[in-house]
Amino acid sequence: MRDIVEDIKTRIDIIDLIAEHVELKRAGQNYKGLCPFHSEKTPSFMVNPSKQIFHCFGCHKGGDIFSFVMMVENMTFQEALSYLAQKAGIKLESTGHGSEIRSGIKENLFAIYKEALIFFRNNLKVSKHAISYLNKRGVDNETVEKFSLGYSKNEHDALFNHLKAKGFSFEYIKTSGLISSGDHGIYDFFRDRLIFPIFDLQGRPIAFGGRILSESKNAPKYINSPDSIIFKKGETSYGLNIAKNSIPQKGYSIIVEGYLDVISCHQYGLTNTIAPLGTALTSGQLKKLKRFSNKVLLIFDGDSAGISATKRSIELCYKEGIIVKILLLPQGEDPDTFLRKYGQEGFRKCMSHAISPVEFLLKVYDRSKLDAVRYMLQVIASCPDPLQRDETIRELSDRSKINELTLREELRHASRVKRQASRVDAFQKSGISSPENMEEKMLLSIALSFPDKVMLIANNIEPQIIEDPVIRGIFEKIKKWPSLEKLLTVCDKEEQKLITMLSINTEIDETDVEGIIENCLKTIAMKKLERQIRLAGEAGDVKLLNSLLFEKKSLLQKSKLFLNGGNLAKN
Numbered sequence: 001m002r003d004i005v006e007d008i009k010t011r012i013d014i015i016d017l018i019a020e021h022v023e024l025k026r027a028g029q030n031y032k033g034l035c036p037f038h039s040e041k042t043p044s045f046m047v048n049p050s051k052q053i054f055h056c057f058g059c060h061k062g063g064d065i066f067s068f069v070m071m072v073e074n075m076t077f078q079e080a081l082s083y084l085a086q087k088a089g090i091k092l093e094s095t096g097h098g099s100e101i102r103s104g105i106k107e108n109l110f111a112i113y114k115e116a117l118i119f120f121r122n123n124l125k126v127s128k129h130a131i132s133y134l135n136k137r138g139v140d141n142e143t144v145e146k147f148s149l150g151y152s153k154n155e156h157d158a159l160f161n162h163l164k165a166k167g168f169s170f171e172y173i174k175t176s177g178l179i180s181s182g183d184h185g186i187y188d189f190f191r192d193r194l195i196f197p198i199f200d201l202q203g204r205p206i207a208f209g210g211r212i213l214s215e216s217k218n219a220p221k222y223i224n225s226p227d228s229i230i231f232k233k234g235e236t237s238y239g240l241n242i243a244k245n246s247i248p249q250k251g252y253s254i255i256v257e258g259y260l261d262v263i264s265c266h267q268y269g270l271t272n273t274i275a276p277l278g279t280a281l282t283s284g285q286l287k288k289l290k291r292f293s294n295k296v297l298l299i300f301d302g303d304s305a306g307i308s309a310t311k312r313s314i315e316l317c318y319k320e321g322i323i324v325k326i327l328l329l330p331q332g333e334d335p336d337t338f339l340r341k342y343g344q345e346g347f348r349k350c351m352s353h354a355i356s357p358v359e360f361l362l363k364v365y366d367r368s369k370l371d372a373v374r375y376m377l378q379v380i381a382s383c384p385d386p387l388q389r390d391e392t393i394r395e396l397s398d399r400s401k402i403n404e405l406t407l408r409e410e411l412r413h414a415s416r417v418k419r420q421a422s423r424v425d426a427f428q429k430s431g432i433s434s435p436e437n438m439e440e441k442m443l444l445s446i447a448l449s450f451p452d453k454v455m456l457i458a459n460n461i462e463p464q465i466i467e468d469p470v471i472r473g474i475f476e477k478i479k480k481w482p483s484l485e486k487l488l489t490v491c492d493k494e495e496q497k498l499i500t501m502l503s504i505n506t507e508i509d510e511t512d513v514e515g516i517i518e519n520c521l522k523t524i525a526m527k528k529l530e531r532q533i534r535l536a537g538e539a540g541d542v543k544l545l546n547s548l549l550f551e552k553k554s555l556l557q558k559s560k561l562f563l564n565g566g567n568l569a570k571n
């Protein structure tokens, strides 16, 4: 296994691999770009070609090509292995069970969904029931084709039998989520439903949404395929595969609530319309949308559920630095009903009255202006774009008639609270509890960046002297496994994270590495002594205190002691 991993690593360059997902620019010894794992405006995602590792200084994710693929594609290690092996042109030997199934799982799910789509589309052509529903909703044939609409028969296992006849194994069909099996045997997940296929950006069907056609039973009106290895609900929008072409042209996207709203909008020429999938809008969906335009028009229902969905969406848009406007339709209307009544012309007229988030919130909070202002300040504080923040605060002052300077002072306060919270969070995430152990970090950083200095450092420091438990753990292993490659394989997750972060360190003065090492060793020893002195003082142990103070004095007098065979363990 180890051999295959190394074999793959020598054949795939991390820069090429990551460049498929992130736009990378050279920055000294590293490449940098916008992190794919968190939202940011200035790049803190670094890739080091000589060490073949990446690290994000914003969210602290890092690792090698395997960790990257596992995180970005949401794969297990086994899946990442077979994915990368295929990319590298290496044939994996079957381990007897499991691995072969997993290696082909994505391809099989794509194939199953493709086949199911054909099946559903053919069903629709002969179902009077479904066609009459579409006619009633005013959906024309061209739109049915464009969105590849389908129908699932009101039968127990029609799709299952079809897929089996096409040669797919029970295991794969079950993994696709298109069937359920239980006490009542095997049955299709979608029965008697109008089918809305959901596509990825490459135009492959990856899931289905289904609307029930018989208004009976206790069945929910809409259901979706479950999440799978090819489908993440929180990162997929309905209609984006089609709208992605016209969003950049029109300069913005329209977000509506449901499948039929999207379909109506497209039919009436609003081809930049998409919808979240059944649930509320997510930041994952906005991140994908932002690739095509950072302007959004929200059209949700005017009822209380619609209003809270709009509020949540405004929050998310600001967090992503997306400029957002809101369209309020007349009471009781949704885009579908409105378009059918007033047509494109009426809709455009209505669109010209779209309002800003500030107007929307002042309207929604109505009688408690201050609540609206406080809420909006929180939203502004989360926005990474200074221009958007500035513009919004000016508008907030205009409309609320509250002095702009007062608002800016409040905003500073809100931002400070937020920043402190996130800084504490970042420290905790990185496993480094305080900036006090800077020297320990620096020393480790040098050990990782300068292979010829590893043994010098390792021989001059005893791990027990190190205060930070994560750094200590790494130093315990580094003597035995000085190469970065090997070291990463014997370290736990926390340790790996710190290693990737510290080995991409751009701040070391390369002209005086030994001087830095010496200073670090000295400071670490001094800090340890000072901790002991404090403890001895607190305990009232005069004898110990005296000998420690003597030790401190001699440590201060000695120079160049550590690198010439001195051993810090004696302290």
Ligand SMILES: [Zn+2]
Pocket (backbone or CB within 6 Å): 035, 036, 037, 038, 045, 056, 057, 058, 059, 060, 061
């Ligand atoms: Zn990040």
